[in-house]
Amino acid sequence: MQVADTKKYANAIVPKDALFDLRLKEIWRYRDLLLLFVKRDFVAKYKQTILGPVWFFIQPIFQTAILALVFAGMASLSTDGIPPILFYLAGITCWNYFANCLRTTSNTFTANASLFGKVYFPRAVTPLSIIISNLIQFGIGLLLFLLLYLYFVATGAVLLPNTFLLLLPVLIVLMGLMGLGLGMLVSAMTTKYRDLQYLVDFGVQLLMYATPVILPLSAVPDKYRPLMLANPMTGIIETFKYGFFSTGTFSWELLGYSAGFTIVVFLLGLVVFNYTEKNFMDVV
Amino acid sequence: MFNLWKMKPIIKVENLSKQYRLGTIGTGTLSNDLKRWWHQVRGKEDPFLTVGESNDRTSKGSSEYVWALKDINFEVMPGEILGIIGKNGAGKSTLLKILSKVTGPTTGRILYDGRIGSLLEVGTGFHPELTGRENIYLNGAILGMTRQEIRAKLDEIIDFSGCERYIDTPVKRYSSGMTVRLGFAVAAHLEPEILVVDEVLAVGDAEFQKKAIGKMQDVSRNHGRTVLFVSHNMNSLTNLCTKGIVLMKGISPFQSKINDAIQFYLQNDYVNRGDYNLNETPKEKEAYFTKIRVVDENGVAKNDFFYTEKICISYQIHIAKKNAKYKLFCVILDYHLRPIFSCESIGIKEDMLLKIPEKFLVRGDYSIHTFIHVPRVEQVDIVENMCQFRVIDNGSPFQIHGDYNYGSVFSESEWV
Numbered sequence: 001m002q003v004a005d006t007k008k009y010a011n012a013i014v015p016k017d018a019l020f021d022l023r024l025k026e027i028w029r030y031r032d033l034l035l036l037f038v039k040r041d042f043v044a045k046y047k048q049t050i051l052g053p054v055w056f057f058i059q060p061i062f063q064t065a066i067l068a069l070v071f072a073g074m075a076s077l078s079t080d081g082i083p084p085i086l087f088y089l090a091g092i093t094c095w096n097y098f099a100n101c102l103r104t105t106s107n108t109f110t111a112n113a114s115l116f117g118k119v120y121f122p123r124a125v126t127p128l129s130i131i132i133s134n135l136i137q138f139g140i141g142l143l144l145f146l147l148l149y150l151y152f153v154a155t156g157a158v159l160l161p162n163t164f165l166l167l168l169p170v171l172i173v174l175m176g177l178m179g180l181g182l183g184m185l186v187s188a189m190t191t192k193y194r195d196l197q198y199l200v201d202f203g204v205q206l207l208m209y210a211t212p213v214i215l216p217l218s219a220v221p222d223k224y225r226p227l228m229l230a231n232p233m234t235g236i237i238e239t240f241k242y243g244f245f246s247t248g249t250f251s252w253e254l255l256g257y258s259a260g261f262t263i264v265v266f267l268l269g270l271v272v273f274n275y276t277e278k279n280f281m282d283v284v
Numbered sequence: 285m286f287n288l289w290k291m292k293p294i295i296k297v298e299n300l301s302k303q304y305r306l307g308t309i310g311t312g313t314l315s316n317d318l319k320r321w322w323h324q325v326r327g328k329e330d331p332f333l334t335v336g337e338s339n340d341r342t343s344k345g346s347s348e349y350v351w352a353l354k355d356i357n358f359e360v361m362p363g364e365i366l367g368i369i370g371k372n373g374a375g376k377s378t379l380l381k382i383l384s385k386v387t388g389p390t391t392g393r394i395l396y397d398g399r400i401g402s403l404l405e406v407g408t409g410f411h412p413e414l415t416g417r418e419n420i421y422l423n424g425a426i427l428g429m430t431r432q433e434i435r436a437k438l439d440e441i442i443d444f445s446g447c448e449r450y451i452d453t454p455v456k457r458y459s460s461g462m463t464v465r466l467g468f469a470v471a472a473h474l475e476p477e478i479l480v481v482d483e484v485l486a487v488g489d490a491e492f493q494k495k496a497i498g499k500m501q502d503v504s505r506n507h508g509r510t511v512l513f514v515s516h517n518m519n520s521l522t523n524l525c526t527k528g529i530v531l532m533k534g535i536s537p538f539q540s541k542i543n544d545a546i547q548f549y550l551q552n553d554y555v556n557r558g559d560y561n562l563n564e565t566p567k568e569k570e571a572y573f574t575k576i577r578v579v580d581e582n583g584v585a586k587n588d589f590f591y592t593e594k595i596c597i598s599y600q601i602h603i604a605k606k607n608a609k610y611k612l613f614c615v616i617l618d619y620h621l622r623p624i625f626s627c628e629s630i631g632i633k634e635d636m637l638l639k640i641p642e643k644f645l646v647r648g649d650y651s652i653h654t655f656i657h658v659p660r661v662e663q664v665d666i667v668e669n670m671c672q673f674r675v676i677d678n679g680s681p682f683q684i685h686g687d688y689n690y691g692s693v694f695s696e697s698e699w700v
Binding site for chain 2: 008009010011012013014015016029030032033036037039040043044047048115116117118119120121192193278279281282
């Protein structure tokens with residue numbers, strides 16, 4: 001009787017949905033909202049500034065300059081024979097993309113509580129829009145990197161790109177999904193108990209030192225190498241640099257590990273996020 | 285009308301309940317969470333669903349779990365406007381939140397056809413840095429419209445909001461009234477099959493409120509959409525709704541036609557708003573009031589009256605020494621304590637009843653000043669600003685004018 005009744009109606013609101021019902025169709029229906037969120041984040045960020053989008057360039061340039069000055073200049077750390085500026089910019093661009101994705105998605109629920117409390121739309125739209133905004137920002141960073149790359153080639157530096165450069169789109173997708181997955185996981189877990197949020201805030205900064213952003217993998221002492229290898233971002237950043245410079249290490253195992261980690265974390269994040277979104281308003 | 289019994293309800297709420305936990309979240313709640321999880325792992329029922337008390341916010345309860353809603357059942361037919369009536373804390377907002385999928389029910393379910401659009405707030409998600417036009421797109425999309433739908437209605441929305449001149453200015457430069465207008469304009473052009481509306485009409489000026497009510501009526505009457513509407517304002521409820529359900533402490537004791545539902549609500553919401561009772565020792569006076577109450581024609585104590593009802597004031601007077609010159613005087617005051625009119629008796633008795641005719645006072649809150657006196661000689665006993673009562677407009681010719689201030693009493697003037 002009850003089952004037959006349900007069939008007569010197109011929709012139902014029930015206490016709990018099935019765990020793996022990801023409602024992707026619904027997200028697709030809200031794609032316009034997704035794009036408008038991206039546009040809002042972008043436009044709102046640099047309204048009433050004089051330099052506007054130029055700020056997208058200024059941030060990585062300064063970051064790179066400082067790293068080059070401190071680590072390559074003063075501490076004379078190895079950069080695998082690559083011009084330090086280029087070496088650090090490559091790492092920074094990738095790392096910032098991942099870190100921004102993670103940081104901004106990880107407080108989705110707490111930051112949007114007032115909006116989520118008033119109107120329903122698939123909550124996953126918000127983190128997805130953040131990933132797309134960050135992707136655009138990454139694109140600008142990549143453009144800056146390519147310009148400098150060409151400048152160094154033109155001024156006679158020996159830079160050897162190779163066919164592994166074709167993996168670039170895969171790397172970009174992996175970084176985004178990893179940040180998104182981890183972020184959704186954290187945001188779902190921080191609605192009720194916020195402890196994890198603080199860990200993420202400074203953990204992301206610390207974690208950078210466990211990637212080949214500053215030290216190439218080849219220059220890491222054997223004792224500490226497993227630590228860096230355990231970081232799933234290592235494989236991605238190493239592959240990125242290998243593709244552009246043909247120095248450093250590339251292994252399918254390492255990249256495979258990163259990819260596997262990403263897929264698991266992403267699916268887990270999506271499931272937990274969907275499970276949380278229904279009742280999070282009561283505890284946030 | 286069609287055969288109503290043959291029609292299928294567009295929305296059906298079955299045994300809907302919602303439990304909330306009181307207090308703050310901290311280490312203390314962790315143990316309950318673990319206990320709940322442990323029960324879940326073993327496939328047992330949630331131990332905290334069996335506890336919980338009804339949601340009475342004034343009394344101190346023993347459980348930290350309360351039922352904001354408990355076993356709510358109702359159905360709404362397509363094209364109906366359902367009014368949801370209740371005091372603060374009766375569970376109205378919780379019900380709306382569940383209907384608009386902002387939060388989930390604890391048990392029970394809601395079945396419905398089509399889309400539910402919700403308007404718990406106007407201008408949700410407005411970004412202050414974006415222009416009015418950009419915000420129309422953003423807000424529309426948040427409410428579930430596609431970009432094409434919004435573009436098709438853009439001119440209409442701008443026109444309805446009356447903010448045309450400012451449309452390319454950032455919303456942060458708007459006055460608060462303009463922001464609300466713009467927000468409502470977008471929401472009013474939402475076209476879901478079911479519209480859930482909270483008291484958003486309580487904003488904006490009178491002109492805009494009239495426009496908003498008109499729009500809601502239009503949406504339901506001419507486009508056959510179903511509206512679920514929550515309000516404290518009995519005027520807009522009678523104006524708009526066809527059917528009403530009453531919520532009290534999380535349960536729904538009454539559902540019927542809107543006027544019956546309002547009547548039920550008002551009778552049960554009865555609180556003593558200052559009826560006069562003399563409970564000290566008798567006064568050293570020749571005559572004084574012992575009890576003054578506002579009652580209906582049958583003598584039942586009541587504070588809320590429909591425009592079509594007689595309002596009666598019942599007096600009990602202690603008369604120690606008879607004096608033929610004594611008269612009872614009663615001044616009816618409006619909300620601002622301005623005298624509206626007065627009545628004077630010829631003599632006094634122990635029990636007296638003053639009947640104020642129906643269809644005379646306009647909607648609003650009233651109270652009385654009353655005294656026993658010998659005109660221009662002495663005031664024997666006086667009671668000031670007591671016995672509040674309210675008049676609700678349930679269909680006067682002026683009802684359509686909403687909150688416009690058209691005076692204090694209705695007259696029977698004639699046009700020649």
